[in-house]
Amino acid sequence: MEILRIIISILIPPLGAFLKVGLGLQFWINLLLTLLGYFPGLVHVIWLLSRR
Structure with a gap:
């Protein structure tokens, strides 16, 4: 499951953040960062995945 989460995170970072933390603050931060630039x-979703 972790490999699939990494692949999804590379393709669509907010979806990867959602799969890791749900609709919490980190998801919304990642969505904003992705809208400002891929x-x-x-980077943020990779940080989220490696944090836990």
Whole structure:
């Protein structure tokens, strides 16, 4: 499941954040970062996945 979550996170960072933390604050931060640019959202979701 973790490999699938990583692949989804690379393709669609907010979906990866949602799968990790649900509709919490980190999801909304990731959505905003992704809207501002794909790379900041990607970095944030990688940080989320490696944090726990």
